[in-house]
Amino acid sequence: MADPSPIRLLLIEDSNIDAMFVTRLLQSNPEITFEIDHATTLADALVLLREIEFDASLVDLHLPDAVELEGFEQIRALDARIPIVVFTGSDDENLALRAIESGAQDVMAKGHVTGQMLFRAVRFAIARQLKVMGFKADADTDPLTGMPNRRQLESQFVEMHAAAQQNHQAMTLALFDVDHFKRVNDAHGHFIGDAVLKEIAKVLLDSIAEGMLASRFGGEEFALLMPGSDIEQAATLVSAILEKLAQNPLTLDSLTITVTASAGLIAVKDGESWGTAYIACDEALYEAKTSGRNRFVINSRKPYPGTARI
Structure with a gap:
């Protein structure tokens, strides 16, 4: 029986021809859908890893900006959770062994691989890594902030909404x-950018009441589920969070x-x-961003004085 959940895969390969070959191999398998993001350099891959939560990564060890295990080790340093399959044109057995010892789940030679072999390698890598990292708990946790991730948010939405x-x-x-998170990364580097995200996560987690769920949604986006709170109560909390961020500059190194944020809010x-709920809330967030930032907008989907400015 086919698994209904697609696998989000980061393919790090400098050769577009090899990348197309791998993509065709994986997408030819009828058992599961692969959503593949392709990076041709380590630098591009690290940007994607900060913005998107991947289920696994397929990594070429010979990249233009990384030598042998250097790229692999930087990926592991950024996200120790992600399962990695090394895909290389080299027949160097010693290099393959070093990759396994460094945490790779599998090593595959480009000239000796079939679609089924590659499919099984990725699936087994995910299964083994989940076991190593603590099964489902780590699969549902954002590795940077320790918050619930998008996968857990979507699952908890269903359960909380039903309750x-x-x-x-x-x-x-x-x-x-x-707001303007790219400017922070460009001005101060990704290390400071990551530290900012951790501080924002702390503000959210410190602000919520028992029974609520704060999550890192992806990149610089966060989400907050508030069962038992009507739109007025939720608006008060969201306003307080935005005010706390705006009025308390972060001291890092x-x-x-000074960090501000924008928010969209709906009553489910x-x-x-x-x-449907996500689309409606994202529309409100978009309006908040385009109407000046550092504010929230309520998409009430009915007449309601739904904007507030901090």
Whole structure:
């Protein structure tokens, strides 16, 4: 029986021909869908890893900006959770062994691989890494902030929404996006950018009440599920979070950085799916970003004075 969940794969390969070959091999397998992001350099791969949560990575050891295991080790340093399959044109058995000893789940030679072999290698790498990292708990956790990730958020949305309806309670959803986050990375580097994301995660986690769920949604986006809170209560909390961020500059490595965020907010409707709720909330977030930032917008989907500025 086919697994309905697609596998999000980061393919790090400097050869476009080899990348097309690998993509065709994986997408020819009828058992599962692969969503593949392709990076031709280590630098591009590290940017994608900071922005997107991948299920696995397929890594060429010979990249233009990384020698042998250098790229592999930088990926592991950024995200120790991600399963890695090394894909190389080299027949160097010693290099392959070093890759395995450094944490690679498998090593495959480009000239000796079939679609089924590659498919099994990726699937088994994911299964082995989940076991190494602590099974499902780590699969549901953002490795940078320690917060629940998008996978857990979507799962918990279904459970929390069902419980809220059963108890005749309201539930609200907020999406946060850090304003001008690219400027922080460009000015101070990704290390400081990562530290900023960790501090924002701490503000969110410190602000929520028991029963709520704060999550890193991906990149510089965060989400907040608030069962038992109506739109007015949720608006008060979201406003307080934005105000706390704006009025408390972060001190990181002798740097003082003022960070603001924008947010979208909705009241989840009875019987509403995650996909529909997310789209409505993302529309409100987009309006907050385009109307000046450092504010939230409520997509009430009915008449409501739904904007507030911090």
